[in-house]
Amino acid sequence: MSQRGRPRTFDSDAALRRAMLVFWEKGYEATSMADLTAAMQIGAPSLYAAFGNKADLFAAALKTYKAEIGLEIWNALSKAVTARQAFADFLQQTALAYAQPDTPRGCMIALGVLNGDTDAVSTCELLRHCRLENATLLRARLEEGVRDGEIAPTADCQKIADFYATVQHGMSITARDGATLASLQSTADAAMAAWDALTAPR
Amino acid sequence: MSQRGRPRTFDSDAALRRAMLVFWEKGYEATSMADLTAAMQIGAPSLYAAFGNKADLFAAALKTYKAEIGLEIWNALSKAVTARQAFADFLQQTALAYAQPDTPRGCMIALGVLNGDTDAVSTCELLRHCRLENATLLRARLEEGVRDGEIAPTADCQKIADFYATVQHGMSITARDGATLASLQSTADAAMAAWDALTAPR
DNA sequence: TGATTTATGTATCGAATGATACAGAAAGGA
């Protein structure tokens, strides 16, 4: 049980968090191993021994991202009592997270890598899976609202979920372009203006 | 006036269009000069002589993109009589363009490059400028609607423009993830469900 | 025809890429 050999001289979690920030800011492909070793302040062999190759490190960094940053956004979806409030909070938390002054703007999942035909195909698929998974979470909350009688049974939950997922994706780009927190909140507010029409019986 | 020297053996416009497709599909950074020379079917020296460096070629390809693909989307904004119809058409044309089976999915401007701190900073700024410019076009159409009495003078045109620009940005990512034309049209439809609330007097 | 100009094809440049070989250092186990 006791660990043999020379112990690590760096904090693995702290190094991973730094790697996450670099990937988040520059995207997967634009981030070089030199960028990572510099930010993590470890040598290349230590990096490969601890985290595997570049794709493995990205996957680990993504897991940290989902556990630390994404959690607040998606918790909002389940905390609120009504579906409407859940989506409003979800979008507001998104605006807040995407405009944080001490982290890269926008979402690591949305901006990590978007082109699927390079050698980063597996990483691209990983992010695509995350994005589709998020849309599924939105749809599940909507269906819960239907069961609660809050949303009309005739409402197209898939359509509504896709719409709000698309808005969130767009907010990443808008945030990366320098939009203010107020502007992002305003966009979140505008998206909620469609709620009544989308969830009413037709 | 008459051109001296050995004439070109390739069609410059056709080569540029092929370069545009590669950039559009893979993004700026993920596209290598080898990819471009292969697609354009010309040697590297011919490429550099005709189009300058990689950033110059991308700028030229972007210009072609805006003139050929983007035109249909943005023409919809000015053709329609009412602002509401203009935005509805704008979104529907976006859905159509982003789901074309014979071209890369999504928008070259939205997906070209999103990370700003690499050596591609000038290209990133170029695309950012295009995106902000597009939002300005949306706002101008809204203000026209205000002057026509269609939209309440109390409406926040900047907010509404940012919202629809964000939706369009998001549609690029959703389209790249494989959304069907029907799904994109459905999202466009959902975005228009917010129109009345956004443009009504408050 | 000879001179000039421009484009093409081959071959390659230095730098950066992701990833390792290797030797030495620092711990536990016997």
Place this chain on the structure above:
DNA sequence: TCCTTTCTGTATCATTCGATACATAAATCA
């Protein structure tokens, strides 16, 4: 103390990156 195990630092691997040098080919001009 000696052996095994694991990690660290240097130095470097082969490959790919964007970009060119150079010689040759093909056109116009005089």
